[in-house]
Every structure is written in C-alpha cells, then in structure tokens.
Amino acid sequence: xxxxxxxxxxxxxxxxxxxxxxxxxxxxxxxxxxxxxxxxxxxxxxxxxxxxxxxxxxxxxxxxx
Numbered sequence: 001x002x003x004x005x006x007x008x009x010x011x012x013x014x015x016x017x018x019x020x021x022x023x024x025x026x027x028x029x030x031x032x033x034x035x036x037x038x039x040x041x042x043x044x045x046x047x048x049x050x051x052x053x054x055x056x057x058x059x060x061x062x063x064x065x
Contacts, residue, residue, distance in 0.1 A: 003053050011046040011062050018058065030061045 001024055006014040011029075018027060032049070050061035 006048045006051050006060060009048055014048050014060060026057045028059045032061060032063050
C-alpha cells in the first residue's frame with residue numbers, strides 16, 4: 001500500500017488522502033505552532049510540516065500559521 005507524501009498540505013486535505021489507510025495503519029497527529037506566531041489565537045491555517053512512516057504507523061506533525 002502506497003503512503004502519499006503529505007508535507008505542506010492542509011490538515012483537512014491530508015486526512016482526506018489517508019482516510020482509507022486508517023484500516024491498515026495507526027495514524028497519530030502531533031501539534032506544534034509556528035515560532036513566528038506570538039499570539040496563539042491567530043491560528044489561521046494548519047499544515048503538515050513533518051511526516052514519519054514506520055512499520056504500521058504514520059505520524060503527522062502539524063503547525064499553525
């Protein structure tokens with residue numbers, strides 16, 4: 001089964017791309033924030049900044065911009 005490259009796309013789009021893979025893989029989402037944003041209330045957009053693929057696990061790290 002091919003795991004798509006999710007880096008740089010919006011979280012909603014990433015979840016849509018891997019929705020069928022959740023039967024075969026454990027999907028974990030880690031959240032971080034951009035170091036350039038001082039006010040955490042200004043979360044406009046959430047994008048995938050890192051993707052790690054292991055045996056049966058996909059770890060997605062997202063950041064707010």
